[in-house]
Structure formats: structure tokens, C-alpha cells
Amino acid sequence: MDTKGILIAGVGGQGILLASDILCRVMMAADLDVKKSEVHGMAQRGGCVTSHVRYGQKVYSPIARKNDVDILVSFEKMDTLRYLDFLKPEGTIIINTEELYPPAVNLGDAVYPEDIIESVRQLFGIVKVVDATGLAVRAGNIRAVNTVLLGTLSSCLPLPLELWETVLRNAFSPKLLEANLKAFQLGRAV
């Protein structure tokens, strides 16, 4: 199996690093080699956060080059557009509909684009649009946006559901587990 790549992207504070940790543990449970990479530090203060996950029989680079990512999971609508060139032409995109305005938009100096989903659909065949915040609220925890999106991602990967559930059970405290399992199922059903 060739090395495959998933890119999870969004804004600091959205739970991206936990999501990619869980994804890596699922890959490990499936007996695959896996590496992930992200940059901590300044990026957490409201800046862009990306996490590359690469898996296969033997993985070298933890980050992918352009045109080499199989699935882009975008936690923020506009930020999807920043990473499109990482995707393979036949790649899959999962887009959360949440909009987080950067300072220039807040100050009225720039405009938040309105045609994001349409323009992405024109370029890529498989685009899954998820109201992850809405589904997280339905699952009982607004912070479970990342688990919703992992659920949607799981439906794009040929891995048994039990692996995901086992890893999720170990990732969350009993208090948070129920809402997160629900969030995962709602995301998977999208």
C-alpha cells in the first residue's frame, strides 16, 4: 500500500490536534505505520492550524507535498480554500460550514468570501458539507465538532467501525464519552 495522506485544517482552539491524534491511533490499531505533524506555539493564538496525517506500510515524511493529499478535512469554511492545492485531483473534501472571521474581516478591511462551497464543488468531485457545530449541539456537546468531523472522515476510509469506537472509548473520559460517540455517529451518517 502506498502512503496515503489526510490533511486536517482549521483555526486554533477547534480541537484539530486531538482529532488527528485519534485518527493516528485508529491507524495504529489497524496495524499501519503512521506519522503526523503539526506546529504548536504561535499558531494556537487564533492562527491557522494544520495537521498532516500520513499512513501506509512504511511512512517516511510526516507532511505531504502539493497534489498528494487524499482527504482534506476542513474545520473552517473559508480555510478550505487555503489548502486545496495539497489535494490530489481525485481527492475528497470534508467541509465544516462554521465561519470564523479573521481580524481583517472583523475590522471591515476584508470580506469573508460567499461562494466557497460552490467554487470547491467546481474543482473537486467528492465534497461533503457538514454542519458540525449543529450536529455537535445535537449530540449534547458543542465542543464535539472535531468528533463529528472524524465521524464523517470515517465514512470515507475503509476501516472497521469497531476500531474507531475502541479508540474513541480510550480517548474520552466517561463524562464526555456518550456525547462524543453520538457526535461521531451523526458525523458518520452525513
Added chain:
Amino acid sequence: MKELLSGNEAIARGAYECGVRFAAGYPGTPSTEIMEAFATYKGVYAEWAPNEKVAMEVGIGAALAGARAMVVMKHVGVNVAADPLFTVSYTGISGALVVVSADDPSLHSSQNEQDNRNYAKFMKIPMLEPSDSQEAKEFIKLAFEISERFDTPVFLRSTTRVSHSKSVVTLEAPKTMEDRTAIRFDAEKYVMVPMNARKRRVEVEKRMRLLEAFAESFPENRMEINDPEVGIITAGMPYHYAKDVFPNYSYMKLGMVHPLPVGLIREFASRVRKLYALEELDPFIEEQVRALGIEVTGKAIFPYTSEFDPGIVERAIIGHDKILRTLPERQLPLRPPNLCPGCPHRGLFYVLGRLKVFISGDIGCYTLAFMKPLEGLHSCICMGASIGMAHGMSKALGEKGRGKVVGVIGDSTFLHSGITPLLNMAYNHSDALIVICDNLTTAMTGMQEHPATGFTLQGEKTMGVDLAKLVRALGIKSVRLVDPYDLKKTRTVLKEELAKPGPSVVISRRACVLFKREKLSPGKPLRIDPEKCTGCMLCLGLGCPPIAWKKLVDPSGDQKKEGKKQQGIAVIDLNICSGCGLCQQLCKSGAIVEQM
């Protein structure tokens, strides 16, 4: 057992597995998690020192007593620790001493991207460089073995990409080491006066020759001969980037980057037709290979600046990316990092930025205050520089600078290297004002303890130095305390202190809004009453993430301000508002109120 570990966690694990029970460091991205992870292992001693030089000296002392000591810092920390390091290279150690230097190509969270491999050569200290987490765990063990065998400090160099990537690591049971610590006297070896140091200087060169020979047989300097057409000499993460795009080329993968295995390199060069030196930042390997009279291509095609990725390596070697198609380019609004909602620095820098004074800054979250709209910081060089620079500027300006020069420094940074320059200010009759932004923790790197927090790295309760008393003891007579959530009082105190002749210190104290131990929930989220908002935009001057500007589609004729039609209103995102109330203090029309 297999575990997913970051490079930093793997370094800590490797140290623990090979019997290291002593470590010291100072937090700094991308190195911080090494000490945090190491500190959690059973039976270890780990401490945050006030700065890297102290950490280094603590490590040297432990190693002289016979311990295996690890000292951890970011790349620029080695500048601070350089003084003892240059000379401990002469003395050697009795136990073992490994210095972890975490470099930051691309300056993800640093003020420069210096290549610390140069220090290894400059200090005549061997350096190992792992490329992933498994190697990070193994190489720290090898580093300790080399340190013991050759009586030398050893560098382990990581980079941000190695430190912060996670990969699968096979864990082993920790070794228990016999206690080899004892008081040993050997003044000739450890008292570096000229007559002794001259002798040790000769020993250093002998050691370097032994290490050069050792490098030839070091198993982590390995040759992978595949396609003889292209050979790549590389180390660290770039090895993986190259293997990813060119799995069939031949490789000379260096686990030890100083000293280089000259014989192996000659052999490798003779077995391939085209030779590349692939390395981020400086042409460290390339220049040494070329000095051997070997033809090699390096910085002629690979960039000098920033970290690489597989695409950069591919483009440099074959001349282009594997571009399958080009997407239309779009200009998107950027997402620069910002101070958090409720950050105590925001109030202070809002006030400072409007005083029309020069603000000499320092390293910490507050450095972000240089950006619009706060614009409350005008220089930042290195840890502790704010105070000396403010003093120097004030002296150079003389009368013109009176009441016009401020230095700002965080609590942890002040304790790191702000004490001596403040003493200098008192000693040399300075006229500048210093503001200590005391948020009760080392916030930027993720809430690490320091000598004023009252806790140690391992969670023990301890003394916490009283900053005001410390500042007074240094000779500063005028010391004031303000709460940066109170804009009016903060402005008044700063203006009064600027007007006074002589040096003064204002301590702006409030806990970091993310610091859970202080549990300061400032208040309920606020909202803007659209009926009262006049669209004056004063609150937007705070640059607070939840406050946004909404243009009115049809500006109504009856809402007027200074004769102009109102263009829009401010809104607050209640999901991220911390309720600090700064905007409420600015709003002249009373439009900012608590959520209903």
C-alpha cells in the same frame, strides 16, 4: 509495546529508559514538552531553571558529581548557555552530559532561525541528529553513551518538525543505573585557569580525533546504496522528505552531524555519479564535503532559509513539482495569531500604544501587541533585551527621551534575564520606565512554572519571589502595581511614572486568561445593544477577537454622529467573549452590556 510519541516525548522517554534521572531546562518552543514529559517519570529529578545558562550550569554540576544529566533548551537558549558550554567542552565531565538543542527552521515560534550545528563545530562538541521519534528515543541513549565514553558533553539536535511530529515508537523497559555520584576532587581538570585550560585545550583536540575515528564506525551513519545515479548526503527530517519522493536514490544518512565521517563520505561519493548535500538552513555538511575536494551540489539548488518539505526537495532536484494541475489563485484574509479574548496584556498595550512613547519589547505573548490595532510595541530582539535597550535609548536621547521610553517584559522573561539590566538602570541613573507584564506564569509556552509562581516543575510547593520587593532590592525606588483590566487607572499610573525623573517600574498584574490554576473567570460575555451603538469603532481599537464590525446595508438617515451617517455597528461573538469588560470601559454611549 508501541506508542505514538512526538519527537519531544520520545527524547524524554529515551532518557528515562537509559537511566537518566536528572534534567534541567528553560521552556521554549519547540523544546518545552521534553522537560514536561521527563518530569512525569517516576524517580527522576527535573527542574525549570530561571534561564538556560543556569540550567546548563546545574547540568554541569550534576555531571561533575557523576550523574547522567540532560539539559534542554530551544536553539536561541544555547546562546544564553554558550558561556559555560564553550568551557565545559575543555573540562569534560565525570558522569555524562547531553544538551538538547531544539532548532526552529521557518521561525514558527522564534526570533531567528540560527543553525545550531555550527555550535557543535565551534565548541568542539559532538552532535547527533535524529530524524523521527524512534530515532529521537534511540539517539538520546547513544548521546549519553558517547558522553561517558569520550568524557565530553554531547549535543542532541532536534528541529521543530522532529520535535512536534508524532510517529510510532517501540517502548522498552527503563534501565536502573547504579548510583555513581560522589564528591571527586580533580582541580587540574576542572579549574579553568590558563595553566590548566591550556592542557585541557590539547585534550579537546585529542578527543576530536578519537571522535572522528568513532564516526566512521558509528552505526547510525549509514549508507543505503540503491540507484548509483544519484546519492544524497543528509540528516534529520530532510532524509524522510527525500525518501518520500525519491525512494530509489542512494543515501548517506548521518546520525552524527559533528564530527563527520570523512572516510564514509569519500566512499559514498565514489559509489554514486551525482552527489547532493540535502540540509535545511546552513551548508554545514556541504562545505565540509567540498573541503574534501568532492564535487557536491547543495545550496545551489536547495534554499538557505526555512524548513523544507517533500515538494521543495522534489522541485530542487528534478526542476519542478509533480504538478498535476494548477488551481485558480485566490487572495484570502490572513489569520495572524492574536492575543486571546480576555488577555490581560490587551488593556496594558491599548494604553501604552496611545501614549506616543517608544516601547522596547521582549519575548512573550505580548510581543503580538506590535500589530494593528494595538501597535504598542516597537522592538523585540531577545530574552531580557527590553530593559537594557530602553535604558540605552533613554541615555542616548537625553532630554528628548525624557518620559518617552518604556521597556516591557513578562514575569518569566524578567526572571530569565531582566534582573541584571534593571540593576544596571538603577546603578547608572536611568530615566526609562519598565513595565513588568506579570500574568503569573510562563504563558507563551503553555503555563510553565518559574521562581515567582510558588511551584516547581514537578509540582512541589516552593517560595515565590515577590517581584515588587525584588525590584526595590535592585535599587528602583518607584514601584507601582496596576490591574491592566482597569484602563483609566493603568493610564494614570503610567503617565505619572513617565513624568517622574529616574527609573521606575510598574507591575501590571493579572493572571493569563488561559491559566486554569488561577481560575479567574472575569465575567459574563457581553453584547452590544444595536440601538445604542453609534458606530464609533472605539471598541475595535482593542483588536479583541470577538468584536466585529457589521456594515449597515442601508445606513439610516436619523442615526448621525458628527454629522455623518452611521456606517455600521459593532457586534460581539458571545461564544468567545470572556467578559473582561475593556470594551465596556471604552464605549462612550453605554452600548456594551451583559448578555440578557
